[in-house]
Amino acid sequence: MATEAAVHHETENEKGAWDGGKQPFKVSYGKLMMWYFLLSDAFTFSGFLIAYGALRFSMPTWPVPDFVFKTAPFNNIGLGHGVDLPLIFVTFMSFLLIISSVTMVRAVQEGHRENKNGVVFWMLLTIVGGLGFLGCQAWEWTNLIGTEHMTMTTNPFGTHTESGAYLNEDGSVSDETFEMGDSYLIHKVSAHGHGGEAHAGDDYSEGSHEGGDHGEAHGFTPAQTAPGNYAGYEITDKGYILRKYRILDGDLAGRTATQEFGPKAFGALFFFITGFHGFHVFSGVVFLIIIMLNAASGLYVKRKNGYEMVEKIGLYWHFVDLVWVFVFLVFYLL
Numbered sequence: 502m503a504t505e506a507a508v509h510h511e512t513e514n515e516k517g518a519w520d521g522g523k524q525p526f527k528v529s530y531g532k533l534m535m536w537y538f539l540l541s542d543a544f545t546f547s548g549f550l551i552a553y554g555a556l557r558f559s560m561p562t563w564p565v566p567d568f569v570f571k572t573a574p575f576n577n578i579g580l581g582h583g584v585d586l587p588l589i590f591v592t593f594m595s596f597l598l599i600i601s602s603v604t605m606v607r608a609v610q611e612g613h614r615e616n617k618n619g620v621v622f623w624m625l626l627t628i629v630g631g632l633g634f635l636g637c638q639a640w641e642w643t644n645l646i647g648t649e650h651m652t653m654t655t656n657p658f659g660t661h662t663e664s665g666a667y668l669n670e671d672g673s674v675s676d677e678t679f680e681m682g683d684s685y686l687i688h689k690v691s692a693h694g695h696g697g698e699a700h701a702g703d704d705y706s707e708g709s710h711e712g713g714d715h716g717e718a719h720g721f722t723p724a725q726t727a728p729g730n731y732a733g734y735e736i737t738d739k740g741y742i743l744r745k746y747r748i749l750d751g752d753l754a755g756r757t758a759t760q761e762f763g764p765k766a767f768g769a770l771f772f773f774i775t776g777f778h779g780f781h782v783f784s785g786v787v788f789l790i791i792i793m794l795n796a797a798s799g800l801y802v803k804r805k806n807g808y809e810m811v812e813k814i815g816l817y818w819h820f821v822d823l824v825w826v827f828v829f830l831v832f833y834l835l
Contacts (some may be wrong), residue, residue: 503728515757518575522626529809531809531810531813532809532812532813532816535816535817536816537660537812539751539817542781542820543820543824544826545825546774546777546778546827547767549770549773549774550774550827550828550831551779552770553770553774553831553832554831554835556764556766556770559834560764560766561662562659562660562662562763562764563660563763563764563767564597564656564658564659564660564684564763564764564767565658565660565684566587566588566832566833566835567587567588568587568658568684568686568835569645569658569684570587570588570590570591570641570833571586571587571588571589572586572590572644572648573586573589573593574590574640576631588834589700590637590710591829591833593637594634594637594638594641595825595826595829597630597633597634597637598630598631598634598782598821598822598825599822600630601626601627601629601631601653601818601822602818602819602822604623604624604626604627604630605623605624605627605815606815607619607623608620608624608627608811608815609808609811609812609815610794611623611808612613612801612807612808612809612811612812613808614698615802615805615807615808617796617797617799619794619800620793620796620808620811621793621797624789624792624793624796624811625793627789627818628786628789628793631782631785631786631789632786634782635779635782635783636782637788638779638782642772645771647824649686649688650688650689650741651768651771652694652768652774653768653769653773654765654768654769655739655741655762655765655768655783656762656763656764656765656767656768657686657687657688657741657762657763658684658685658687658763658767659684659685659687659760659761659762659763660682660683660684660685660763661679661680661681661682661683661685661760662681663681663748663749663750663751663758664678664679664680664681664748664749664750664751665678665679665734665746665747665748665749665758666678666679666746666747667679667744667745667746668733668734668744668745668746668747668757669732670723670724670731670732670733670734671732671733672732672733673731674747675733678749679711679746681750685760687741687742687760687762688741688742689739689740689741689742689777690723690726690736690740690742690792717727723736725744728740730770732745733745735759741762743759743760743761744759744760745757745758745759745760746758746760756780767835771832774828774832775828775832778821778824778825778828781821781824782821785814785817785818785821788817789814789818792811792814794812795810796808796810796811
């Protein structure tokens with residue numbers, strides 16, 4: 502009898518272990534799978550950011566974020582033309598995304614209380630924050646591509662590797678000097694409609710960046726526009742103007758050199774990684790809209806599970822916000 506009881510007890514334990522009734526870690530299957538996805542996505546972003554860091558610190562020169570990301574849509578609206586506002590626009594972008602994470606927390610809280618109206622309201626604010634971030638990123642990309650002419654393969658932003666003075670068109674040394682490490686921006690020759698004459702973009706030295714090819718050119722404006730080598734500059738086949746300068750200090754003092762493009766990897770990594778994150782934000786906004794509409798229709802009311810679907814999309818949204826913190830640190834602060 503004792504043996505039969507032991508066998509019966511062992512059989513009951515086996516049934517209890519394999520009947521599928523127990524949730525691992527006391528978490529539903531859906532939330533567990535979301536955590537698995539976020540973990541794998543974290544490894545992906547980590548690989549991209551580590552690759553950026555490795556290339557960033559292996560290059561002798563790299564664009565300075567304060568110089569590259571100092572333009573904003575409101576620079577020319579009440580603040581004066583050419584006002585320098587380093588990182589102010591991307592800070593505003595980050596603020597929108599962080600605030601949207603707070604509103605997502607409130608939506609999850611209202612879901613736990615089974616408050617349908619509260620869930621819909623706070624999710625709507627989260628969607629507005631996400632769309633605002635995407636709009637800001639779209640403007641930033643448009644400015645860098647359309648105004649600054651930065652592409653996946655061309656990086657017009659750079660920093661000087663030695664101190665020098667720019668040359669005039671006649672080959673003489675100008676009064677415009679720069680120190681090693683100063684930033685510059687290479688612009689294209691572009692037509693402004695002044696009698697069909699082409700004008701260069703704004704000056705390329707530190708502190709003179711005034712928004713690209715808008716209005717009259719400022720600073721260095723070459724007389725020629727055809728590709729070729731001239732006394733004080735060079736125009737490439739693609740229309741970029743590379744200024745020549747005289748090295749002032751060091752072993753190479755007295756030599757003439759030509760301003761060069763910045764590392765190609767900068768543009769490629771910037772557009773790829775921020776674009777990959779932007780795709781995550783866009784996907785999140787789409788799912789937020791779908792889930793908000795489902796919640797508004799009362800689909801989740803009958804389930805009485807604390808609006809678990811809202812909580813799952815909340816996990817994803819918080820992950821997207823957290824990743825942006827690291828992207829912001831790597832691209833805009835280092």
